[in-house]
Amino acid sequence: MIPLKMAMLPGYRTMNPCPVYERKFGVIYLFFTCVKDGVTEQQQIWWGKNAARLCYVLSRDAGASWSQLTDLTDTVLDSRLSKWATFAVGPGHGVQTQQGRLIVPAYAYIISRKCCLIPPIFFTHPHSFYFYSDDGGDNWKLAEPITECPAVECELAEITITDNYHLLYCNARTQRRHRMEALSLDLDHFEIVRLAQGLPESKDGCQGSVVSFRLSNPETVSSSKSKPGQTGTAVEMSWLLYTHPTGEPCCFYHKRNRTNLGVYINLMPLKPKQWYGPWIIQAGPSGYSDLVYLDGMGIFACLYEYGISKFWEQIAFCMFTIDEVMENIF
CATH class of the missing domain: 2.120.10.10 (Neuraminidase)
Structure with a gap:
């Protein structure tokens, strides 16, 4: 360091x-x-x-x-x-x-x-x-x-529809029960702004990470289980992967605490309610995280906060494959 x-x-x-x-x-x-x-x-x-x-x-x-x-x-x-x-x-x-x-x-x-x-x-x-x-x-x-919904810490990803058609996606922390997500059709203005019903927010909010990816060899994904939204063997549109503490409801308003870092996947980012998960990759206290996709390898890397009694005690690093994501979520 x-x-x-x-x-x-x-x-x-x-x-x-x-x-x-x-x-x-x-x-x-x-x-x-x-x-x-x-x-x-x-x-x-x-x-x-x-x-x-x-x-x-x-x-x-x-x-x-x-x-x-x-x-x-x-x-x-x-x-x-x-x-x-x-x-x-x-x-x-x-x-x-x-x-x-x-x-x-x-x-x-x-x-x-x-x-x-x-x-x-x-x-x-x-x-x-x-x-x-x-x-x-x-x-x-x-x-x-983005003025339609109050939000703070965010990450963005580019969604590929075809080789010549791309959208910008934003995922942000809120004070509400769910994350905010927004889509930009022209890279200059977010026309679609909504709460992501499949992504619960933590109590007082928490930063989360998102990446887009396309499988260079879709056949590397195990075919033993059916995946919603996946047809044939070719994957043209980008998928999204997201990490965030999943927690457990901890008060009257059902806000979740910062525990149990989870992975979510979205195979159809343009449609609402298409998030699946979570797969827990770190049990116990956990907080901020950051993802990267190793293009062409089907591997993700994640840097994140975690601890024994508090979520900020240590910083950890892990790697996992798209196969592991699919097997543990679907």
Whole structure:
């Protein structure tokens, strides 16, 4: 483990790491937020005064060395910060679309109305969105927030319908009983926003991870069991895999605690109520997670929090195959 001492600003603490890989030139952009020391997120929300900055470092040699910090706050967010109480990227991973757009998931607490007597917490709502670059990371912009449903930490994935038709999918943490998911038909606006009925949310919400994947050799999936939505041997549309604590209902409102990290799969992402699972890959206390799909191998890797008495005691890493997912869910 190598501390990245260049990934910091004096007087600030570094939070919410979120890497995205630019495949054409082999560059890793590691985004994060730098938050002023001594200022909590709740204080920013309460007083409507942002104390976070948008920063990144990059590596051109697979992480062996890293650049000095680049602060994008003034160039990318200057006109927005007066209306934002605070913001953050990730935590988790970004994606690069088939057309080359780099995407970094983020969320912001947006002030809808201020009151001179009452702190603006009463008029501040969280919304998921993303930063993006269409020129390989030279310039960054921000997409419009998803305002139809309050949500915070999110991850995005590109769904391939055909080789020439792609959609952007967003899965986000909420304060409701289920996760929010959204679909973008043109990569610039999320036309479909809904609660994912098959994905329960934890008490107070919890970050979750999602990846899209296509099987390069669908016949590698065991054919001993019938899978809903799978026809023939060819898989053209992307499937989705998702990880999140499954927990058990722990109060009157049936909110679930952060235990039992589970894997869910969706074989038909465009249709509602198509999530199946969970398969528990870590029993006991568990929290945040991050997924990656090893393309062409049918293997997933997952980095996640877990512990004996508290979910943040340790960080673990595991790998599993698509065969194991199918056998344990269906």
